[in-house]
Amino acid sequence: MTRDFIHINDFVILVEAANSEKPILDSCRFEEPLVAVAFYGSGNVDLNVAYGQEQIPYSYTKGLTLSFFADEKVSFEHTVRPDSPLQCIVIATALRNLEQLPHNEGELFYELLSELVKPKAPYVEGPRFYMTPEMERIVESIFGNHYTGKTKMMFFRSQVTALLSHFFGQLALAQESKAISKYSTQLQRAKEILVANLENPPSLNQLAQEIGLNTTKLKKEFKDVFGVPVFKFLQNERLDTAHTLIQNHGMSIQEAAWQVGYDSLGSFSNAFSKKFGYRPSKLINS
Template structure:
C-alpha cells in the first residue's frame, strides 16, 4: 500500500494505491471525529466499515463516492485482491475545524451534511453515489499526473476542489429532483456496468446487454447515462483506456499489444483516444 498524505486548505487528503500479488487485508482509522469523502477509482473486492458490533459492507467499491462521519473507534477495512488494485482518494476534515472554511463552503456542509457534522454515533453514513464521469475523470487525473513539487500541489488542489464540487452538485441535484430510477432498475444497471468492465475487449452489443440484464434498450441507454453520467459506449471507452494505462505502466507489454488487449484494432485511434483522456500519448509511458 502506498499512501500519499497532503494538506490542502483545511482538508487532509489521503491518496491510496495498492497492487498486490495475493489478497490482503488493510486497515485504516482516524484519531479524531472527522467528516470525510472517499472516491474509489479502482475498487477492492470488499470494503468493511466496522464499529462497536456493527458493520457496513460495500461488496464492490469500484466507482463509488461515499461521505461519512467517523471517530477513533471506527475501522475501515479493505480487502484488496490482485484482480482489482485499490485506488482511493479520501478527503477528510476534523469536524471541529469546519468553521475555518470560507463562509459559503461552511454553509454548503451545514445544508447538505448536517447529520455528519452533528453525528449521533461513532460512524454515520452520509450520501453515497456511483461516481459521475466528471468525478471519475478527476480521480484518474490525480493518479495519472506527472507533475512534481509546487506544480503537483497546485494540480492536486484543483482536482480535490473539483471532486468536492461535483459531489455537492450531484447531492443538490438528487435533493431537488429526486432519483427517478427504480431500485430494481438500478441493480440491473450496476450489473450492466460489471458485465462491460469484465468484457472490455469483446463487449456485448446494446441489444445483447439489455437481454442479459433484463432491461429494454431504451431504459438501458437512458438510465445508464442518468445514473453513471456517460453513455454506455463512453463508459466502455473509459474502462478500456484505464486498463491500457495500467498495462503499459506495470508490464513490458507493447503499445500495439495493449491496444489489442482492450479491443482497439487501430493503433492511431487508440493513441488519439489515450491522449484525449490522459493528456499524453501511450508512447510517453514507455520512454
C-alpha cells in the same frame, strides 16, 4: 504504499496509493469522529467498513464517490491485489469544525449531508455515486502531481476545492431531480457486467434485459449517473485496461487489443491515442 496527510483550513486530506504483487490488507482508522468524502481513482480495490460486529462491503470502487460519518471505532480495510491497486482521496473534517469552515462550506454539509452531521451510529453512509468525467480528471491530476513544497500545497488546495465543488454540485442536482440511487442497484450491476465482459460485451438489449430495465431507461439513467453513455463507458474501460496490460503486465499491443475486444489494431491505436494523447507504442518504448 504511500499515504500523505495534508491540512488545508479545517480539512484533512488523505491521499493514499498502493500497489502489490500479492494480495495485502491496508487498514486505517480516524483519531476522532469525522464527516468525510472518499474519491476512488483508477484502481478497483475491495473495501470493507468494520465496527463492532458490523461488516459493510463495497465490491466495485473504481470511480466511486462515497460520503460518510465515522468515529474512531470504525476500521476501513482495503484489499489490494496486483490487478486492483489502491488510489483513494479522502477529504474529511471534524464535526466540531463544520461551523468554522470558510466560504459557507459548512452550510453545504448541513443542507446536503444532514444525516452525517447528526449521526445515529458509529458509521453512517451518506450519498454515493460514480464520478463524472470532470471529477475523474481532477482525481487523475492529483495522483499525477509532481509538485513539491508550497507549489504542491497551492495545487492541492485548488484541486480539492474543485473536487468538493463538483461533489456538492452533483448532490444538489440529484436532490432537484431525485436521480440518485433510484436505479443504482441495476446500474451498478450493468457496470459490473460490462467490466467483466470487455472482450465480448452484451448488446444494449441484452444488458437491459439482464438488469431489468428497458433500453431507453438504461441509456438515460446510465448517462445521468455515470456522466457518459454506455458505449463510451465501455470504450474507456477497454482502453484503461489495455493501458494497464501494456504498461504493467508486459503485454504486446496486439495482445492487449485482443484482450479488451478490439479486432482491428488500427482502430485500437486510434482510439488509444485519442484518449491518452499518445499511441500505445510509446508505452513499449518508454
